[in-house]
Amino acid sequence: MSSKKQLIQPRTLKGFRDFLPAAMIPRERLIDTAKGVYRSFGFSPIDTPSLEYTEVLLGKGGAETDKQMYRFTDHGGRDVGMRFDLTVPFARFAAQHIGTLGTPFKRYHVGPVWRGENTQRGRYREFIQCDFDTIGTTSTTSDVEAALVIHELFRAIGFERFTIRINDRRLLTGLLESLDLLEQQTSVLRVLDKLDKAGPGAVASELKDGVGLSEAQVSAVLEFAQLEGSPAALLEAIEPLVRGAEVGLAGHSGLATLFEAATAAGVPAERIKLDPSIARGLDYYTGAIFETFLDDLPGIGSCCSGGRYDDLATLYTKQDLPGVGASLGVDRLLAAMEELGMIEAQSAPCPVFMPMLEKDRLGDYLALARELRAAGVGVELYPEPRKLGAQLKYADRRGFALAVIAGSSEFESGTCQLKDLRAKEGVEVARGDLAARIGELL
RNA sequence: GUGGGCAUAGCUCAGUUGGUUAGAGCGCCGGAUUGUGGUUCCGGAGGUCGGGGGUUCAAGUCCCCUUGUCCACCCCA
Known part of the structure; x- marks a missing residue:
């Protein structure tokens, strides 16, 4: 037969990516930073399988996530789904293990998730989430702590200009309840969410003609969503709008506590905002909602989102397991950092390079x-x-900081040359002093 | 999932109304420099023009399909 072998085209699936060292090193650093921040607040690491029974995952995030879920039948005929987030598997995990763990329980979890949707910048079909959650308590303390964790996280990663936008589902529910619009909640919130892009005029007409609200209802909803100002001022303006509904008042007092405590804890006012128009998030949120945007790159979307979900685990257990947490979008954040020039182009995994000059000196x-x-x-x-020269060029390209150069004469005299590849300067160093001198240069 | 823009060397891109052997810069490899690299000089390798089909005497250039990518919608990390 022909001597030409048919080659398989090397390629990856749409939305799935390879990571070269230059991309992987900052990625690992980012994840390590996040883990460090989570641990400093007392969160413990866990892991769960990437595959779950479909019934565990389905219908928990909403119709949209169901549609995007990768799903197949395994060799044993089981209906299997790939997790689309880490929160739903965590609810299952908690229901299964909370007896041995005890409450409250705080965990963090880093791992890939999959969503079969169309790709875009900062938006892939396989991406890493880096979650932290507290379950087993309804205390607002945990809500505040979630906001503080997000704040410390972004600071630790190296961001100064970012905004955590916070709202409470109960506020919206309260408003709609007092307007007798609870039935249309989902569609009203979806339209409302376009306020930023479409403008109040378009939103008003869609609420009226599309969803079927009365003039009075439209103006009440718009008035609420367009409120602006400091959290305190906003809360004061909102109170009369939700007074008619108990849920609304609960959300109101929750947010009041949250902002007061966050401010007392030292979170600068410009980084934490009450935004009454934020309604999005998965279906399972029931209380506080968080979204985090980069002030210098808002277009890439929220890089860390979450909120309180008090009913999620009730799908798996009769025990009450309220939870609150958020998810850091590692890949989206890296795409943003890349674009903002925050990532050094270097891929040296360690600081020192050692060229080999003589083969018989291997030992x-x-x-x-x-x-x-x-x-x-x-x-x-x-x-x-x-x-x-060629070896040094290799080292330079990888971004090594230092080279330790030795040949026969050095080995015999118990010395070696320590070269700073960045400054291009070398000095002769006694072998016993080498590690110390390297420490000084790094 | 819907709509639109791109797809030429490792990278960033040229490529005229379809018309001879498809170019540049950077990078890469070798040499000048047999143990000290980022400069300079000389030489070199590397392209099924994303893939498939069609129209034409002739297609990188036009048409269709497909894959990838970017953007918008949707939704979201």
Whole structure:
């Protein structure tokens, strides 16, 4: 037969991506930062399977997420779904294990999720979420803490200009209840959500003609959504609008406590806003809602969203398991950081590069590298004795900070050359002082 | 899922009303420089013009399908 082999075109599925070291290093750093912040607030790590019985996942996030869920039948005929977020599996997890864990329980969870929707910038079919949640308490303390975690998280990642927009589902429900619009809640909120883009005129006419509200109802809803000002001023203006409904008042006092406490905790006013028009989020939210936008790149969407969901676990257990938490969109945030020039283009996994000059000195090189590693300094040894210039070029391209250069004369005299690749300067250093000198330069 | 724009070398892009062997810059490899790289000079490799089909004497250029990507809607991290 033909000697030409038919090659398979190397490619990835739409919305699925490969990650080269240059992308993976900042990605891991971001995740480590998030884990550190979560732990500092007392959240513990957990993990769950990426596949679940479809019945566990279906109908929990709303019709839209059901449509986007990857779903198939496995070899045993089981109806299987790939998780589209980490919150729904967590509710199942909590219902299953809360007996041994006890309440309240705080966890964080980092892992990929899948949604079969159309791709866009910062929007993929496989992406990492980095969640933290507290379950087993309805205390507003946990709501406030969620806002504080988001604030510290973005600070730790390196952002100064961002806004956490907060609302409460109960406020909206209260308003609609007092207007006798509870039935149309979903469609009213969907239209309302377009306020920013479409403007009040378009929203008004769609509420009237599309959803069928009366003039009075339209103006009441618009008046509510268009309120602006400090949280305190907003809450004062909102109170009379929701006074007629108990839920509304509960949401009102929850938000009042939240903003008061967040301010007392030192969150700057410009980073935390009450936004009555935020209504979105998955179907399971029942209380406070959070969305986080970057002031310098609002178009990319919310990079960290969440809220309170007091009924989610009731689908799996009779025990009351209210929860609150949020999800950091790692991939979306990285796309934003890339665009904002916050990511250094370098892919050196460790600080020190060691060129190999003489093949028959392999044992000496390995021993020297091992000494450095034992002292806590990461070292990469080049695998073959090429021309030194070429090896240094390799090191430079990877972004190594330092090179430790040694050949026969150095090995015999117990020294080596320590070269700062950034400054392009080298000094001769006694082998015993090497780790210390490296520490000074890093 | 719906609608629109893109798709040419590793990267960023040129490519005239369809018309001979498809170009540039950067990068890469080799040499000048047999143990010290980012400059300079010389030389070199690398392209099924995303894939498939069609129209034509002739297609990178026109048409259809398909895949990917970007944008808008929808929704969301």
